Structure formats: C-alpha cells, structure tokens
Amino acid sequence: MSSLDLSSNAEPRFSSVAEVRRDLERVGYFADDGLAGVVYLADRLGKPVLVEGPAGTGKTELAKSVAAMTGARLIRLQCYEGLDESKALYEWNYKKQLLRIQVEQGAGWEEVEENIFSEDFLLTRPLLEAISAPEPVVLLIDEVDRVEIETEALLLEVLSDYQVSIPELGTVVASQIPLVFLTSNNTRELSEALKRRCLFLHLDYPSVERERAIVLAKVPGITDQLADQVARIVRSLRALDLKKHPSISETLDWARTLVLLGIESVDEETARSTLHLLLKYRSDIELAAKELAAATSAAAEPGR
Ligand SMILES: Nc1ncnc2c1ncn2[C@@H]1O[C@H](COP(=O)(O)OP(=O)(O)OP(=O)(O)O)[C@@H](O)[C@H]1O
Numbered sequence: 001m002s003s004l005d006l007s008s009n010a011e012p013r014f015s016s017v018a019e020v021r022r023d024l025e026r027v028g029y030f031a032d033d034g035l036a037g038v039v040y041l042a043d044r045l046g047k048p049v050l051v052e053g054p055a056g057t058g059k060t061e062l063a064k065s066v067a068a069m070t071g072a073r074l075i076r077l078q079c080y081e082g083l084d085e086s087k088a089l090y091e092w093n094y095k096k097q098l099l100r101i102q103v104e105q106g107a108g109w110e111e112v113e114e115n116i117f118s119e120d121f122l123l124t125r126p127l128l129e130a131i132s133a134p135e136p137v138v139l140l141i142d143e144v145d146r147v148e149i150e151t152e153a154l155l156l157e158v159l160s161d162y163q164v165s166i167p168e169l170g171t172v173v174a175s176q177i178p179l180v181f182l183t184s185n186n187t188r189e190l191s192e193a194l195k196r197r198c199l200f201l202h203l204d205y206p207s208v209e210r211e212r213a214i215v216l217a218k219v220p221g222i223t224d225q226l227a228d229q230v231a232r233i234v235r236s237l238r239a240l241d242l243k244k245h246p247s248i249s250e251t252l253d254w255a256r257t258l259v260l261l262g263i264e265s266v267d268e269e270t271a272r273s274t275l276h277l278l279l280k281y282r283s284d285i286e287l288a289a290k291e292l293a294a295a296t297s298a299a300a301e302p303g304r
C-alpha cells in the first residue's frame, strides 16, 4: 500500500504564485499569472499538469525550467508510437542474466533465479526512475499524445498511485510526489481518465510584452527597440490566416539572425528577405509579404 497522502503535498515547494513566477523568470522562463498559478497548484495538490498548445510555445521548456528553478533532477520520458512498458517502466537485462546463468552452471536453479531477478539485473526506465529517486524530481512525459491508448493507461496507473509493482521484486513506492508535466500537441484526444487526473494548462502564443521579454533574455546583443519590433511584427503575422503561425522558437531564430546581420531596425525589405525564418510554407510567406508593408510601418510608428 502507498504510504503517501496523495491528496496534497505536505511540504510545498513554493509559498505563492508570485514566487513561482519570479523564480521561473530567474531561470529565463517568462510566465503569466495563469501559468504560474497552475504550477503552484500542481505542487500544492500533488497533481500532474497536462500542458497543451501549439508547437514551440514553451511546453517542454516549462518542465525543464521548473526543474532548474527548484534544483530538482529532470527525468524525461519522450513518448513515441510503440513506446511500451519495457521502455517506460523497466525491463530485465536479458544478456546479463544469460551470462550469469552460464557462469553459474552447476548451481541450483532456485539460487540462480533469485540472483538474476535482483536489482542488479534491472534496467530502470524513466517512470520507475522517477518513482524510485530519493532526491526531488521533475518528471516530464513529453508528447504523450503519441503513445497508444494502452500505454496511456499504464501512465495513468503510475500517476494515480506513484508506485510500480515488479512481480519478481515487489512494489516500489515513491518516497515523495514528483512534479509531473505531460505535454501534448493534441494530435489525438487523450482519455477522459487521464485528463481528470491532471491539472490542465493551455499554452498559447505570448503577449507582445512577454515575447519581447523572452527575446531580450534569450538573444544576446539585441536592443530593446529591435526586440520590441520583432515581437510586434510576429504578433501581426500571427493575426493572419496562415497554415502555420510562427512559434516562439521561430521568433528567437529570426531575432538571432537579425542581430547576426547587424540589423538595428527592421524595414519592409529586411522582413521580406528573412521571412523564411518565421514561416515554413510558401503560401504563408507570400501572404505575409503582402501584409508586411502595413505591419512594418505600424511597428515603426513612434508611440504606436
Ligand atoms: N515562456 C517562455 N519563456 C522563455 N522562453 C520560452 C518561453 N516559451 C518558449 N520559449 C522558448 O521557445 C523555445 C521552444 O519552446 P519548447 O521547445 O518548450 O516548445 P514546445 O511547446 O515544447 O514545442 P513542441 O510542441 O514543438 O515540442 C524554447 O527553447 C525556449 O527557448
């Protein structure tokens, strides 16, 4: 039986939402109160967070940043189609077991069996690793929408009791509730049961102010003015009816390129010739080029 009180976390990691927000910023992650509030609650309630949203909006980075800010070890389970128990939980090291059996020829089978089903022969995968870790852990289950429904059920089981039962060894019970982040690009609906178990966080594109702050923090050598212009132009592009809107990663790529090119202020021509860094479809690039004239002149207007 689990000895953990799963209804709440006895020793909270954060004292307030504002503290979460400030600490995240300290490690270079810019959150709004909504986002910081969910992280705060996840800790208080001992619940996993399901982070959903378009590509490049900071889902994966959030888990990494929470680990960095709390000094916890980040354990990542990268999901993919075909991921199964042996890669998510644990598997036995057959090669090593076989070798041992060969070496111990002559010994009684019972003795050999006891030997080869011990921890020495166990290959721990991320979920078991997170459950059995003695130190604080942030568990990132990345792109959970890629696994089959059976594997999702397995995840749910682990996230419900924070324990793993290994028939040959017994049950491993977590000594602490890890902070868990599951991310999803929404390629398929997740089960109701999993959603019910989690706090839900939808990440969208940031406000101009937040994106400017991200650019300033992540692009060395950029000026306030250029960062502001970049954030505004990207925002205006996102208002267009595009196949794929530019993500924060693409904003950063674009800003880094502008700095490398020694550009101080973006005019229409510069924007047009670097659009391929922000947009990845030809039709999007064409549409955006048309709209750029208006966007760049508006962004350059003093006092906006
Ligand atoms: N709030 C933020 N503060 C600072 N940097 C951010 C923030 N959000 C995103 N970024 C930056 O954007 C990049 C992309 O974020 P991330 O890889 O977490 O996106 P994602 O949502 O996981 O995308 P995908 O769905 O493609 O996996 C990060 O490397 C980070 O530099």
Ligand SMILES: [Mg+2]
Residues within 6 Å of the ligand: 059, 060, 061, 142, 183
């Ligand atoms: Mg990601």
